[in-house]
């Protein structure tokens with residue numbers, strides 16, 4: 531355990547913080563797991579060879595989605611305000627499209643000028659150990675005080691209440707991932723943002739994130755999320771087969787770029803409570819520009835699902851495009867890839883902390899609740 535001392539009382543900027551060292555070795559591979567889909571029992575080994583028409587259709591969908599992902603990348607989508615997540619957003623129409631374009635242009639020009647005159651730069655880390663740990667492991671587990679968790683609970687109670695109400699009105703079988711998430715907004719839930727920002731400032735979280743990402747950073751989103759044992763999205767991965775659910779189910783890298791995330795547990799989370807899990811050091815695995823785009827494209831295109839008709843579409847792609855961001859369930863338990871992942875896999879249960887800062891480019895998963903309910907906040911740190 532590494533302890534960072536507070537600065538003197540005259541400059542009480544960063545609070546003493548315990549960073550828990552992880553009880554497992556880092557990921558040993560320098561690349562993400564490679565999966566041979568041609569011989570996989572749920573893919574090439576059982577599915578018929580795709581027809582020419584199926585290949586053309588799959589490739590065309592892939593290319594259209596690739597263009598969409600490329601545009602998101604070019605406009606630096608993750609580091610732009612999202613009108614769609616603001617209170618009162620009425621959908622994408624001519625008026626919102628003009629607002630988006632004007633806003634993106636204004637922000638990009640402002641950032642370019644800021645870079646040129648030197649006002650746009652990353653923060654100086656006030657807590658170097660935090661920065662070093664996220665650089666080496668891709669994840670840092672901090673422990674907020676009961677008082678801080680209490681403040682966060684109070685500031686987000688209204689958001690969770692709205693989420694409870696929404697979930698109660700959606701039958702379980704119709705519930706989707708987004709139905710379990712409430713996006714706080716600065717207009718409706720200002721307290722959620724200020725409370726999180728104040729606490730992050732105490733520990734130097736925002737400065738560390740900024741130095742890590744190499745750009746100015748702030749709290750972009752505060753999301754309340756509820757998962758329960760009924761929502762077993764990681765089970766029955768290959769529903770048309772007898773294949774048992776693989777150990778690696780739901781392991782993934784995020785489809786987003788250029789941001790850090792932080793999970794804050796609002797209550798104790800044990801091994802069955804859906805703790806956040808991370809493969810230590812896997813954010814350092816080399817993923818080239820094109821490979822990263824391909825993986826994200828397949829997930830955005832809906833090719834990462836494992837229903838039989840989707841697996842057929844995925845197999846209709848050329849072999850070099852068969853890579854997913856959400857690849858975990860495709861890793862066979864008896865493979866060397868699974869061994870390497872298990873070795874570096876770490877479950878961040880509450881005894882390691884209640885504030886888990888991580889780089890989503892590393893391999894991770896969470897919310898796989900076996901018992902009870904998990905109430906968690908996800909904070910997105912990006913340029914705002």
Ligand SMILES: [Fe+2]
Nearest residue numbers: 783784890894
């Ligand atoms: Fe993720």
